[in-house]
Amino acid sequence: MLYLGLGDIVAILSYMLGFALIESTSVLAILILISILLPQNWLKVGFAYKCFLIILVTTIGLILFQGYYKIGYFQNLINHDYTGFTPIVIGLIMSVVILMGLLLFFENRLRLQNYMTMLMDRFSVFGYIYIPLGLIGILVVLFRNIL
């Protein structure tokens, strides 16, 4: 950031916050849609803690394996270079197994589910900062490009 002015940095931050809000809302919308489509017991009942676990495992998995889904990596696969193939498959299988394990572990443990809900309540306080900042970010982006 040593090569950008303060205005540029604030503008870039606005793009990032605005985009993050849109991304988070989209992910939530997809989960809601899935919960509507699937049988009630699968996701709708206990929606909050189940989605929390899904997001948690997916996020950790994506962070750990970010280096493997680069365009170059996929292009290597097309060129029949499978050296990076094993870690991503192992990562994918592990993520699914861990997620299933966690969901089963939490299923009949009401106290754990309550703890999870309490934790989420505490986290939700960040929404009071994050959502307005995201909205301001979107407004800044709109202002810079359209208005």
Add this chain to the structure above:
Amino acid sequence: MKSRPHVSRRDFLKLSSLFPLSWVVQPFIKLKEPQINSGKPNIIVLVFDAWSALHMPLFGYMRNTMPNLGRFSENATVYHNHYSAGTFTVPGTASLLTGLLPWTHRAFQLSAGGIFHSHVDHQIFAALSGVRTTVGFAQNRFADLLLSQAEKYVDLHIESNRFNIERSLLYNTPIFKRDERIAYSSFEDNIFQTGDGADSSLFFGPLYRLWVLFNRIRETREYGGDYPTGLPDATELYRLGDLVDGAIKILGGLSEPAFAYLHFYPPHGLYEPTAGFVDKFKDGWKPPEKPIHSLAFDKNNADYSNASRLLYDQYLANWDAEASRLFDFLKTSGLLDRSYIFVTSDHGELFERGEVGHWTRLMFDALMHIPLIISSPGQKKQKNIYSLTSCVDLLPTIAHVAEAPMPAWAEGQLLPGFGGEEDLSRSIFTIDAKNNPSFAPLTKVSVSLTKNPYRLTYYKYPSYGEKFELYNISEDPDELTDLYPSRPAIAIEMQAELLQKLFEVNIPFKG
């Protein structure tokens, strides 16, 4: 009785749906409506990216890489010792556009930071605004960001991917047209990473990459038949022929008198020649082997460097064959007779001392020595200039031939042959500070001072220390014998000049 034509509310609503279309087609209409010259010459700058003079037969190369450009140069002024001020696109192009050295305009990093705020209005487009219709196209996205900084002075700014097959860069979408530079920095550097590094978008990032990949597979299948090693890639895939067609369309639609800056990505790597060129130059020739430099990022061996050089030469020949259509068009359309045409580059390319390409801290001739060929209206014979010139000389020269006021800010001189004198004692600086913050004194830097017949290069990096190298580029053009220890008198004199200059440019940034 005849009824009057009636436009119903429904008709009006139908027609009003076409209003957004008029906004979309506006740039195309601008291109399609050429206006005829008012007597003043056009100025057309054609920049071929990463194009080293040392790979052209015109400057002594043994492979006939560019016969068509050679023919073009027969009726033009050829500068045999022309140098870029930077070693990659951002500083090289910024210097060409501003007439300022990188330590002044401060665009010396691979980022969207661009030219310093205080120099944003110090650009060729600003100098010619109101004097010529200004048109800017840069296929290289980093050069395009510099054009977007000059947006208010560019009458027609054609987006960098207009002639690409692939359209994947989000900052180039019409919605971000007014804020390209920041949108670029946000999306390409932060939200999604087109290169190395982590995406901040964890969920959309992988989806975006998959979408890009599937598009690339489809486009390569559909359009890549003639490219055995893959389609050329300027972050987005393209074909050389489409690029030339696009350039012809731009030049054919100029509102004259015009200033047009067209920055083409080839012969920048990846070097992807078409089938007709992949077997060219398999002559077994090897240039003199040079030792791996201790400051080289890569430590490629000579075989790899020579194989890459061969590929570059093949690609260069391929680009020359395609670009010949552009030169033919300039001739047949009459533009050649009513325009100054500048053909040059932003920086060179290196295939030695462990490095391949131009992402390096090293400073050797192949990386800085670039072609400059200028065709004047109606010129019928070749003129050769051998004195040292710099890319910062283009701006004052262009202003001079355009009869525009001479920009007071420019650090260059008028080129010999266009109002300037041959200055045999001139000092030419090339600077690389890609690892140095823009707002700080230059402490991580490579600086080269070329002064006939010597070149002194200064390397200064915290983990490397300081080092000077001195070469006699007239007697030792391959820069194999470091004269720094054996010619102390010359070394001390040039060292004092270089360090004094560095001291002066660092003063405003010292806390």
